[in-house]
Amino acid sequence: MQSSLEPAPGTPQICIWNQPAPDGWRIVRMSDVFTRITRKIQTHDLPILTISSKIGFMKQEDRYNRFMAGESLLRYTELHRGEFAYNKGNSKTYPYGCVYPLDEYERAAVPHVYYCFRSHIEIDPVFFTQYFAGGGLNGQLARINNAGVRGNGLLNIGADDFFQMEVPLPPLADQRRIASILGSVDETIRAAKTVVDQSRQAKRGLMQLxxxxxxxxxxxxxxxxxxxxxxxxxxxxxxxxxxxxGKASGTGGTRLRVFKTKHVYDGPLLMHQPEYVPDDRAGHIPLRAHLQDGDVLTPNMAHGTIGRVAFVEKAESDWTVDGQVTVIRSRDAQRLLPRFLFDYLSSSVGRKQILEREIGSVFGELRGQTHLYPKDLASILIPVPPVDEQVEIANQLQALDCYSAEEERVMQQSRVLKNGLLQDLLTGRVRVPTI
Incomplete structure (x- = not known):
């Protein structure tokens, strides 16, 4: 992993280039601060890296050999620690491409289609890393993108246009104070994420036991x-x-809330981005298809989503799911505790049984067009301990979930805080006083 600067949903687009510069700040062109790098590869033992929009630089070993010989390295640029690269690939995380610094390797080879650059004046690199990660260039990139996305997924943005874009240049002391504040928030996010990851790992071990x-x-x-x-x-x-x-379809209503695959991830049912069944169809959804306390949900369409398992702790009477979500409902909680059922289907053994029943094409032209049918899920074999033991097992696993959920809350609150700070600090709207 190269960076922890993955933007949270709702990351604002920072826009300063068309606003008056704050007192003491200058608005300059990228070329006033940075010089493009077109350095040829000098040695064949460099790590070959690519940029993931979510995590930054990562090894390209899934597609290339580490030691590439001959002419293949002619299509790569040698990047050094602290230098930046712009990947103009379109993605959901960064629709106008993304910029990351190289900070885990002294030197590396990166694709020549990246625009690589380094500063030729003294700057705080963390300030600009935060500015780029926060979407500071998005408005201008949208304007200079000449022909949308090419067939290879790259934006049609020329190097000359890229380096003519405008960026804020605060005094170096301001850059450092802003970088320090945003770095502290990042550290809180990293620490919370570490606890969440460790809790999940501990839960997997405890589940197996x-x-x-x-x-x-x-x-x-x-x-x-x-x-x-x-x-x-x-x-x-x-x-x-x-x-x-599920029986629901369509959106646009106001009464009957519909949960879709985007709400069904491992763990509690997600409550973001609410959608509602059209009011003229809501009355046609049978009550049986309304969610109930203890329902277990799993997507039934599309490779990559099949295998996720969500739990409905407390349902409201006007909740339902659409046709791409399957409901699994225990008939008798005195024999099969819903929470125990969820825990088992979430385990490696339970999930393996779900994935074994996925039907359709995972590879080839129709890749991803897979399905999961209730009749096939019905053949899954589950263990059934005495119900009092099910309760105790579920309670122990839920205790870990609660601990993890608290850290998740800290992480999300910190991301919301950072979004606000990005907009305020990197545009100069809020000035950081000298201490």
């Missing part, structure tokens, strides 16, 4: 889903649950 060995000392028996305690039983999902696809 509890969902195969149980809480009581007991000999194990071999089953089709692996070893489980002798006193546990197994059951087909279809024998213990109702499984059905």
């Amino acid at each position: 509890l969902l195969s060995g149980g809480l009581r000392k007991s000999p194990l028996k071999r089953t089709a889903i692996g070893y489980i305690p002798e006193y546990w039983t197994t059951a087909r999902l279809g024998d213990t649950c109702d499984l059905f696809n």
Whole structure:
């Protein structure tokens, strides 16, 4: 991983080039601050890197050999630590391309289609890293993009136009103070993310232990889903649950909220970007298709989304799902606790069974056009411990979820704070006083 500057949803577009410069600041062209780099590769032992819009520089080993010989390296530029590269590839994260500094390698080879550059005056590189990551160039990039996105996914932005764009140039002391503040927020985000990642890893280990060995000392028996305690039983999902696809379609209403695959990720049902069934169709959705407490949801279409499992802790009466989401509903919570069901289907063994039932093309021209049908999900085999043990297992795993959720909240609040600071500090709207 190269950077922790992944923008949160809703990252503002910073725009200063068409506004008066704050007192003491100058608005200059990129070429006034940076010089383009077209350095040829001098050695064949450099790491070959590419830019991911979300994480920055990463090794290109999935597509190229580390040691590339002959003419292939003629299509690469040698980049040094602290220098920048602009990837003009279009992506959801950065629709106008992205700029990242090289900070984990002393030297590297990067594709020649990147515009590489370094500063030729004294600057704080973190200030400009934050400015680029915050979308500071987006407005101008949108204007100079001559013909949209090419067939290769690259924006039609020429190098001359790129280096003629305008950027703010505060006094060096201001750059450093702004970089320090934004860097502190980034550190909070990184620390929270580390805790979240560690909690998830701990949960995976605990799930493996509890969902195969149980809480009581007991000999194990071999089953089709692996070893489980002798006193546990197994059951087909279809024998213990109702499984059905959602009935809702369309949007634009006001009464019946519809959850879609974008709301169904591992963990609690996501509440962002609410959508509603058209009011004239809402009355035709059967009550059975309205969500209930304890429902387990999984996408049933598109490779990459199939396999996610979400849990509905507390449902409202006017919630439902669309046809691309399957509802798995325990018929008897005294036999199969919904939370235990969610935990099992979220485990590596449960998820593997879901993915084994994915039908369609993963590769080739029709790649991604895959489906998951309730009748196939019904054949999944699940362990069934005594219900009191299900409760205890679910409680232990939920305790880890709560700990992780608190750090997730800190991370999201910090990202919201940073979004506001980006807009205020990098445009000079709010000045940082000298201490």
